[in-house]
Amino acid sequence: MGRRVAIVGVGQTKYVSKRKDVNTPELANEAVVGALQDAGLKISEIESTIFASAPEAFEGINCPDKWCVGGIGAANKPFMRINTGGMTGGSGFIAAFDHISSGMFDVVMVVAIQRVGESPDAQRILNTIFDPIYEKDIALNIISVCALQATRHMAKYGTTEEQMAKIVVRCHKNAQKNPYSHLKLNITVEDVLRSKYLCWPIKLLDACPRSDGACAVILASEEKAKKITPAPAWVNGLASITESYYVGDRLGWRGGDDDFTDGNSLRIVSKKAYQMAGIINPLEEVDVAEIYAPFSNLEIMDIEALGFCERGKGGEFIDKGIPEIDGKLPINPSGGVLTSNPIGATALIRIAEAALQVMGKAGEHQIADVKTALARTAGGTNQFHNVVILGRNAK
Amino acid sequence: MSGEEIIEGEEIIEIPGKWEIPYLYSAGKTASKFFYGLKHNKKIMGTKCKECSRVYLPPRSYCETCFLPIIDWVEVGEKGIVETFTIVLAKFEGFPEPPFIISYVRLDGADTCLANFISGIDLTDIEKAKKIIKVGMRVKVLFKDNPEGRITDFVFVPINP
Numbered sequence: 001m002g003r004r005v006a007i008v009g010v011g012q013t014k015y016v017s018k019r020k021d022v023n024t025p026e027l028a029n030e031a032v033v034g035a036l037q038d039a040g041l042k043i044s045e046i047e048s049t050i051f052a053s054a055p056e057a058f059e060g061i062n063c064p065d066k067w068c069v070g071g072i073g074a075a076n077k078p079f080m081r082i083n084t085g086g087m088t089g090g091s092g093f094i095a096a097f098d099h100i101s102s103g104m105f106d107v108v109m110v111v112a113i114q115r116v117g118e119s120p121d122a123q124r125i126l127n128t129i130f131d132p133i134y135e136k137d138i139a140l141n142i143i144s145v146c147a148l149q150a151t152r153h154m155a156k157y158g159t160t161e162e163q164m165a166k167i168v169v170r171c172h173k174n175a176q177k178n179p180y181s182h183l184k185l186n187i188t189v190e191d192v193l194r195s196k197y198l199c200w201p202i203k204l205l206d207a208c209p210r211s212d213g214a215c216a217v218i219l220a221s222e223e224k225a226k227k228i229t230p231a232p233a234w235v236n237g238l239a240s241i242t243e244s245y246y247v248g249d250r251l252g253w254r255g256g257d258d259d260f261t262d263g264n265s266l267r268i269v270s271k272k273a274y275q276m277a278g279i280i281n282p283l284e285e286v287d288v289a290e291i292y293a294p295f296s297n298l299e300i301m302d303i304e305a306l307g308f309c310e311r312g313k314g315g316e317f318i319d320k321g322i323p324e325i326d327g328k329l330p331i332n333p334s335g336g337v338l339t340s341n342p343i344g345a346t347a348l349i350r351i352a353e354a355a356l357q358v359m360g361k362a363g364e365h366q367i368a369d370v371k372t373a374l375a376r377t378a379g380g381t382n383q384f385h386n387v388v389i390l391g392r393n394a395k
Numbered sequence: 396m397s398g399e400e401i402i403e404g405e406e407i408i409e410i411p412g413k414w415e416i417p418y419l420y421s422a423g424k425t426a427s428k429f430f431y432g433l434k435h436n437k438k439i440m441g442t443k444c445k446e447c448s449r450v451y452l453p454p455r456s457y458c459e460t461c462f463l464p465i466i467d468w469v470e471v472g473e474k475g476i477v478e479t480f481t482i483v484l485a486k487f488e489g490f491p492e493p494p495f496i497i498s499y500v501r502l503d504g505a506d507t508c509l510a511n512f513i514s515g516i517d518l519t520d521i522e523k524a525k526k527i528i529k530v531g532m533r534v535k536v537l538f539k540d541n542p543e544g545r546i547t548d549f550v551f552v553p554i555n556p
Contacts, residue, residue, distance in 0.1 A: 002463035020407045020409065021407060022483075037539070057414070058410050060414060062415075080521070119486070120488075120489045122510075123488075123490075124431065124487065124489050124490075125486045127489070127490070132420040132544050133420065133422045133423075133426045133453070133546075134426070134453040134510070135546075136507075137512055137545065137546050138497055138510045138511055138512065138545050138546065138547075139483065139487075139490045139495070139497060140497065141487065141490075143398065143487075144481050144483060144497050147481035148479045148481050148497070149479070149482065150481075151479050151480055151530060152479040152530055153479055155479075155531070157531065157532035176468065180499075196484070196485065197482075197484040197485065198483075198484065198485040199481040199482065199483045199484065199485070199497075200481055200482040200484060200525070201481075202481075214482055215435075244459055246453070246500050246507065247499060247508075248452070248453075248501075248507045248509055248510060249451075249507045249508075251478045251479060251499055251501070251508050252478070253506050253507075254450070258491050261479070270477075284411075301458075390427070
């Protein structure tokens with residue numbers, strides 16, 4: 001492993017349906033200004049910039065990275081754009097980490113942005129990520145693919161719509177204490193169960209909103225981080241993976257394993273990240289987790305694959321109240337993706353929120369005494385996976 | 396200034412735009428052969444890796460596991476198992492009218508699952524339908540009368556309706 005890296009500053013914009021008052025570079029600028037203020041740094045101290053945003057069809061502008069250079073202070077420095085669908089912000093973070101860990105740079109910023117509100121229909125756009133030869137004509141979109149995962153998980157393990165609903169209720173309740181959250185509904189499990197079906201078993205309230213927003217995270221080398229802030233969030237564990245493309249390849253080979261509804265790839269990634277961070281018992285040693293679950297059922301699968309409970313027991317974990325804000329392992333104290341989803345930024349927001357928890361800067365949704373926070377990011381119909389483990393102390 | 400404030404007396408402008416770009420996607424030799432099989436023979440053909448013996452549907456010209464080229468074709472069975480499904484109940488712009496069922500089916504002889512619609516289940520009563528369509532259910536392939544050489548040439552239907 002290379003040099004130690006820490007997060008030293010975080011900036012976010014309030015997530016809403018549409019930010020008519022700003023153009024895209026201006027929106028990105030807000031997150032950058034916020035991160036610089038948080039870190040107490042000047043833009044000139046950022047040595048390289050990573051721009052992260054997901055499919056351009058949401059905004060209808062190709063290569064928004066070009067346009068945003070001015071707004072994010074990236075001119076006259078090294079620059080690149082990263083896109084891994086929903087995991088875009090996470091991959092951008094990995095790139096920034098590698099920039100520093102390698103010894104090539106000392107202070108790097110990753111800026112992630114998406115304006116899902118610029119177009120009226122996200123699912124139509126998301127249908128275009130399926131290959132036009134075999135899958136696009138089968139009316140696949142993100143909701144139907146995530147629903148397919150839910151159906152199979154329910155068939156295998158008896159997971160229920162009620163357990164999914166409990167996750168929704170918790171996330172909205174948590175969002176009420178997060179000033180950046182888009183949705184903050186006062187809802188009950190009954191409300192969720194009564195909401196209309198999109199793709200069975202996923203209902204309207206089991207689904208994320210379409211949000212505009214940006215997030216910026218500043219990372220620094222060990223030496224610089226210690227000078228910049230007394231409380232950096234140390235990147236103690238980091239791992240990522242991609243599965244095969246075809247969903248049909250990921251439903252277990254005949255008689256074999258490798259079922260994406262079991263989160264097998266996430267299992268591999270989390271094991272690697274835990275090993276790096278020296279974590280042996282995740283449920284005991286992780287104090288808070290921010291999980292990328294744009295649909296409620298995905299959180300259940302992730303809880304199992306992250307090793308917080310045994311395979312198939314994710315629903316039970318929810319029933320026991322373990323992820324509640326006052327539970328043993330609070331999950332998504334920020335409100336998570338169910339309450340704010342500016343797609344290309346969402347993964348970075350999970351990491352930023354995990355950092356805020358470790359740094360003690362999460363305000364009203366701060367969990368007490370966080371030494372270790374985990375961020376799980378995902379993308380591309382759950383094809384891409386990443387886990388970041390942040391610590392108050394460097395490993 | 397942040398949030399959704401509108402300044403008094405100043406209009407916030409939104410400029411309309413649209414992407415209307417026609418494409419001709421290259422399906423490639425392998426997919427073309429698969430579609431030929433659908434159109435002219437009403438047969439579903441997969442490709443089989445010599446090294447690991449995996450049979451791929453949709454067919455591939457390379458084995459992802461062995462990372463070797465595949466040249467052997469095999470006909471797969473007309474019947475298979477529903478490995479997962481969803482009932483689409485909401486109308487999405489540009490998509491078929493709901494309700495309809497999307498499924499991934501592992502046809503007999505194939506190692507991977509193929510996506511297509513399931514027909515032949517009465518969806519007028521969704522609660523009833525949910526009791527019929529299940530993971531693990533057996534289905535069979537039903538070709539349309541005049542296949543065009545596209546994935547939509549067939550659907551899956553329950554074997555015992």
